Amino acid sequence: MTDLEKSMESMITVFNKYAHDGKHGKALTKKELRKLIEAELPNFLKTQKNPNTVDHIMKDLDQNKDDVLDFEEFMPFIAGLTMACEKYCSMSAKKK
Amino acid sequence: MTDLEKSMESMITVFNKYAHDGKHGKALTKKELRKLIEAELPNFLKTQKNPNTVDHIMKDLDQNKDDVLDFEEFMPFIAGLTMACEKYCSMSAKKK
Numbered sequence: 748m749t750d751l752e753k754s755m756e757s758m759i760t761v762f763n764k765y766a767h768d769g770k771h772g773k774a775l776t777k778k779e780l781r782k783l784i785e786a787e788l789p790n791f792l793k794t795q796k797n798p799n800t801v802d803h804i805m806k807d808l809d810q811n812k813d814d815v816l817d818f819e820e821f822m823p824f825i826a827g828l829t830m831a832c833e834k835y836c837s838m839s840a841k842k843k
Numbered sequence: 844m845t846d847l848e849k850s851m852e853s854m855i856t857v858f859n860k861y862a863h864d865g866k867h868g869k870a871l872t873k874k875e876l877r878k879l880i881e882a883e884l885p886n887f888l889k890t891q892k893n894p895n896t897v898d899h900i901m902k903d904l905d906q907n908k909d910d911v912l913d914f915e916e917f918m919p920f921i922a923g924l925t926m927a928c929e930k931y932c933s934m935s936a937k938k939k
Contacts, residue, residue, distance in 0.1 A: 750856070755850075755925040757847065758925055761846060818929045822925060829851040
């Protein structure tokens with residue numbers, strides 16, 4: 748398996764680790780999302796000063812308003828975060 | 844670094860490995876995208892029977908029609924592929 752394939756597998760594995768079996772397959776409640784972020788994205792929460800960050804993320808991502816996130820609602824969060832990281836890194840690289 | 848953070852870093856690293864320095868930062872031409880897919884997603888191309896797959900992907904992803912993909916145009920491809928994988932895996936799991 749290539750590094751990129753491993754990354755894709757790893758994102759699914761992390762989601763499945765924290766998600767419960769919902770009506771329509773695996774899904775994350777807000778509590779489970781918070782646990783995932785605290786454990787798997789510790790550096791992200793450090794940069795957020797608003798204590799309601801997880802509430803806001805949940806609201807933004809929960810497209811169908813069923814109060815849980817399936818993988819298709821969760822993935823854009825990771826994608827967005829990765830894009831923000833890349834932007835930040837390339838800006839830092841330009842400054843050097 | 845957690846597995847999820849490593850995955851995010853890895854997606855950026857893979858992009859940077861194949862992208863060239865363009866006018867507005869790193870970007871992938873169609874040729875570079877093809878190389879990336881062939882080397883880093885070998886299992887994906889095997890499932891595609893259409894020889895113009897890379898052309899179609901490029902056209903779909905190149906939002907601003909500048910004939911190259913920056914990271915923000917590339918990331919949805921990986922996100923979409925990961926969502927498709929997750930759907931396929933969860934369907935296979937249900938059948939078992």
